[in-house]
Amino acid sequence: MLTRADAEAFDRDDPLKDRLSAFERTRGLYLDGHSLGPPTRRALLRLERTAREEWSERLVGAWNDDGDGGWIDLPARVGAKIARLIGVPPDDVAVSDSVSVNLFKLAAALLPPGKAIAVYEGEFPTDDYVMQGLASLVGAPLIRLASGAPLAGRTIGVLIKSAVDYRTAAAADIARFEAVAREIGAFVIWDLSHATGVLALDLARDGARFAVGCGYKYLNGGPGAPAFLYCMRSEAERLKNPISGWFGHAAPFDFTPDYRPAPSAKRFLAGTPPILSLAALDAALDVFDGVDMRAAEAKAQRLCAVFCTALAASGTDFEIAGGAAWRFDRAALAIRRGAHVGILHKDGYAIIRCLIERGVMGDFRAPNLMRFGFSPLFLRHVDAFDAAQALIDVMRSEAWRDPRFSVKEKVT
Amino acid sequence: MLTRADAEAFDRDDPLKDRLSAFERTRGLYLDGHSLGPPTRRALLRLERTAREEWSERLVGAWNDDGDGGWIDLPARVGAKIARLIGVPPDDVAVSDSVSVNLFKLAAALLPPGKAIAVYEGEFPTDDYVMQGLASLVGAPLIRLASGAPLAGRTIGVLIKSAVDYRTAAAADIARFEAVAREIGAFVIWDLSHATGVLALDLARDGARFAVGCGYKYLNGGPGAPAFLYCMRSEAERLKNPISGWFGHAAPFDFTPDYRPAPSAKRFLAGTPPILSLAALDAALDVFDGVDMRAAEAKAQRLCAVFCTALAASGTDFEIAGGAAWRFDRAALAIRRGAHVGILHKDGYAIIRCLIERGVMGDFRAPNLMRFGFSPLFLRHVDAFDAAQALIDVMRSEAWRDPRFSVKEKVT
Numbered sequence: 001m002l003t004r005a006d007a008e009a010f011d012r013d014d015p016l017k018d019r020l021s022a023f024e025r026t027r028g029l030y031l032d033g034h035s036l037g038p039p040t041r042r043a044l045l046r047l048e049r050t051a052r053e054e055w056s057e058r059l060v061g062a063w064n065d066d067g068d069g070g071w072i073d074l075p076a077r078v079g080a081k082i083a084r085l086i087g088v089p090p091d092d093v094a095v096s097d098s099v100s101v102n103l104f105k106l107a108a109a110l111l112p113p114g115k116a117i118a119v120y121e122g123e124f125p126t127d128d129y130v131m132q133g134l135a136s137l138v139g140a141p142l143i144r145l146a147s148g149a150p151l152a153g154r155t156i157g158v159l160i161k162s163a164v165d166y167r168t169a170a171a172a173d174i175a176r177f178e179a180v181a182r183e184i185g186a187f188v189i190w191d192l193s194h195a196t197g198v199l200a201l202d203l204a205r206d207g208a209r210f211a212v213g214c215g216y217k218y219l220n221g222g223p224g225a226p227a228f229l230y231c232m233r234s235e236a237e238r239l240k241n242p243i244s245g246w247f248g249h250a251a252p253f254d255f256t257p258d259y260r261p262a263p264s265a266k267r268f269l270a271g272t273p274p275i276l277s278l279a280a281l282d283a284a285l286d287v288f289d290g291v292d293m294r295a296a297e298a299k300a301q302r303l304c305a306v307f308c309t310a311l312a313a314s315g316t317d318f319e320i321a322g323g324a325a326w327r328f329d330r331a332a333l334a335i336r337r338g339a340h341v342g343i344l345h346k347d348g349y350a351i352i353r354c355l356i357e358r359g360v361m362g363d364f365r366a367p368n369l370m371r372f373g374f375s376p377l378f379l380r381h382v383d384a385f386d387a388a389q390a391l392i393d394v395m396r397s398e399a400w401r402d403p404r405f406s407v408k409e410k411v412t
Numbered sequence: 413m414l415t416r417a418d419a420e421a422f423d424r425d426d427p428l429k430d431r432l433s434a435f436e437r438t439r440g441l442y443l444d445g446h447s448l449g450p451p452t453r454r455a456l457l458r459l460e461r462t463a464r465e466e467w468s469e470r471l472v473g474a475w476n477d478d479g480d481g482g483w484i485d486l487p488a489r490v491g492a493k494i495a496r497l498i499g500v501p502p503d504d505v506a507v508s509d510s511v512s513v514n515l516f517k518l519a520a521a522l523l524p525p526g527k528a529i530a531v532y533e534g535e536f537p538t539d540d541y542v543m544q545g546l547a548s549l550v551g552a553p554l555i556r557l558a559s560g561a562p563l564a565g566r567t568i569g570v571l572i573k574s575a576v577d578y579r580t581a582a583a584a585d586i587a588r589f590e591a592v593a594r595e596i597g598a599f600v601i602w603d604l605s606h607a608t609g610v611l612a613l614d615l616a617r618d619g620a621r622f623a624v625g626c627g628y629k630y631l632n633g634g635p636g637a638p639a640f641l642y643c644m645r646s647e648a649e650r651l652k653n654p655i656s657g658w659f660g661h662a663a664p665f666d667f668t669p670d671y672r673p674a675p676s677a678k679r680f681l682a683g684t685p686p687i688l689s690l691a692a693l694d695a696a697l698d699v700f701d702g703v704d705m706r707a708a709e710a711k712a713q714r715l716c717a718v719f720c721t722a723l724a725a726s727g728t729d730f731e732i733a734g735g736a737a738w739r740f741d742r743a744a745l746a747i748r749r750g751a752h753v754g755i756l757h758k759d760g761y762a763i764i765r766c767l768i769e770r771g772v773m774g775d776f777r778a779p780n781l782m783r784f785g786f787s788p789l790f791l792r793h794v795d796a797f798d799a800a801q802a803l804i805d806v807m808r809s810e811a812w813r814d815p816r817f818s819v820k821e822k823v824t
Binding site for chain 2: 024026027030032035036038039044047048051052054055056057059060061062063071097098099100101104108121125126128129130132133134136137138214216222223224225226227240241242243244245246247249252253254255256257258259270271272273274275276277278280356361363365366367
């Protein structure tokens with residue numbers, strides 16, 4: 001039986017506990033870090049500095065590098081910070097656009113003529129949508145693979161694959177996928193949106209060559225923060241960014257008539273990046289300075305385990321998305337997962353609304369998925385324990401049946 | 413002979429003089445509004461509110477519309493504000509991504525099979541670069557038209573055309589281009605980047621169906637502010653956004669497997685927009701509330717005329733980009749132009765550096781173009797007069813020949 005005292009003991013031994021104070025205090029228990037990370041104090045201050053000192057005072061001059069680095073190099077500087085978190089060389093990541101646009105650019109650049117784009121059923125919807133658009137534009141077949149279907153023997157040019165499933169949090173075995181993809185001559189583009197910042201990713205070791213991911217979830221970069229794109233250096237040289245805007249040019253301010261791509265992932269930049277949003281992301285990433293990502297992953301898994309173990313001990317039946325209940329034992333922890341827990345319930349919408357009123361913020365995804373995110377940098381183990389107790393209480397008391405919780409709002 | 417007293421008289425009669433105080437004060441004379449507009453006080457306050465109240469306190473809940481409008485509707489709400497400035501219905505403009513990405517999306521959606529993409533020589537470089545990428549992706553021919561070359565008789569699917577030339581500020585006759593384009597069955601995508609906010613655009617009257625433009629120049633939306641995209645409603649229905657991300661979906665949060673495009677220009681949204689940057693743009697646009705764009709255009713033209721007339725009276729020979737010197741007489745004012753003045757000089761780089769040291773900020777574009785922007789909302793006629801005197805003095809004294817002004821920095 002896991003007690004609150006056990007959770008407190010985990011907190012005392014938490015190697016990441018010094019990070020908690022880097023964040024603006026939020027009211028209640030914020031379990032939506034998998035959707036929108038909260039701001040660090042440093043990110044808020046940086047945003048003010050960028051607006052009040054750079055934009056207001058240096059104005060257009062702030063683009064220039066005056067030794068401290070100008071706006072012009074931000075996509076590369078931020079990329080280098082993210083590169084460490086995913087285990088690739090600093091120059092191989094560029095920050096730009098949205099995940100949707102980055103997926104499009106990479107997939108369009110990679111797709112060999114006559115080959116298909118493949119997406120697993122149940123993939124994050126926008127990834128699938130974007131591939132529908134690309135397939136239609138270039139006349140390529142789009143294959144929807146059944147969950148768990150093997151790749152071997154198929155004619156696939158590009159496979160889009162989330163490293164962590166947005167519903168179940170199941171983590172893909174990147175090395176295994178890459179090995180099979182190489183056998184069949186396919187390129188995998190990893191969507192790291194639900195993985196970056198909570199898994200000790202090592203893309204170089206695992207042979208991953210291409211990836212995209214978002215800046216606003218566990219990286220806490222702010223709402224709609226620019227996304228990132230990873231392209232292995234040796235592959236970049238031969239790839240054409242279809243949206244060949246000036247920021248991907250080797251010398252954007254030479255204003256030459258012909259596009260000449262930058263070396264490295266930087267060629268996948270396109271138009272002028274949104275600097276205010278990018279500056280916030282840049283500063284947000286500093287909270288990862290000195291963080292051993294293996295410790296971050298271990299803590300994320302432990303937070304989820306505390307939550308699930310407390311739920312399992314309640315006697316109330318919770319259907320954990322992805323099948324097996326995720327208990328606090330070594331066997332369950334051996335399954336590698338992301339940092340959120342999905343729970344299926346046909347009235348999940350009302351349950352989430354009811355919890356929010358009690359100060360426990362989770363989210364809901366149609367048609368029946370409740371999600372609770374356990375970001376390792378701003379949450380304590382007692383938070384995971386208390387969140388479970390709140391959910392147990394809402395289910396036992398049936399408080400969520402109050403009709404006001406069923407009135408639909410847009411939920412993100 | 414135009415005197416400073418004449419410029420002061422223009423300022424007294426200026427119908428837009430109440431707008432000057434909406435802006436944060438900048439040091440010196442800021443003539444770079446055609447590159448990066450300065451912040452309004454309102455934009456800075458809004459950015460702080462979005463960061464400190466919405467992101468920090470409402471967190472993920474701020475996406476939802478609680479009556480005051482949530483982040484989710486910002487791309488449409490900001491689009492409606494821009495729609496008025498360009499003379500189209502409010503629902504026909506969406507705000508998203510960068511100019512490069514928006515050009516790509518529209519051109520890819522419009523290009524009929526077998527037809528060519530056309531761009532004029534000397535078009536803004538990134539527009540041409542992006543079309544090189546699209547042409548290569550879909551295997552379409554890319555035609556570079558000589559300046560002034562007629563369209564009639566050509567097999568063109570899509571023409572990209574700046575409404576205001578980034579060098580000469582020459583304004584295109586939109587209605588005339590559209591008439592010819594319809595005759596040859598081509599679609600024109602107008603790049604309004606150097607036109608929006610300084611010309612009384614009336615795209616609906618002129619028959620323009622498609623346009624893109626940037627938010628960070630005369631709209632003062634902040635560095636790299638999101639761009640806009642205009643698509644006439646009756647055309648939108650048949651067009652496929654190739655980057656069909658979830659924000660362009662009719663119901664993004666239904667998480668349906670198949671992409672179903674939103675009606676109207678909103679289908680050209682793609683991924684999650686950068687909210688911090690978008691909020692700043694939203695508030696920045698309020699400075700245009702109640703501004704008659706004909707008055708804004710008239711003032712911009714008059715500011716340019718004051719500058720050029722003062723230069724012409726100096727006896728120093730200035731080569732105005734685009735040919736005819738732009739004097740302060742009725743004949744010259746009958747030529748419709750944007751709000752910047754380009755001056756050609758092989759040592760333009762050093763001259764601009766020298767002027768910046770004297771507090772007059774213009775910009776330089778390789779190989780030999782100096783630009784001075786005369787935004788009608790934050791500049792006075794005496795500013796235009798004083799800027800001319802500073803330039804005349806730098807040329808007469810040859811102060812720019814000091815070698816320190818030739819040391820190259822990146823200039824944006």
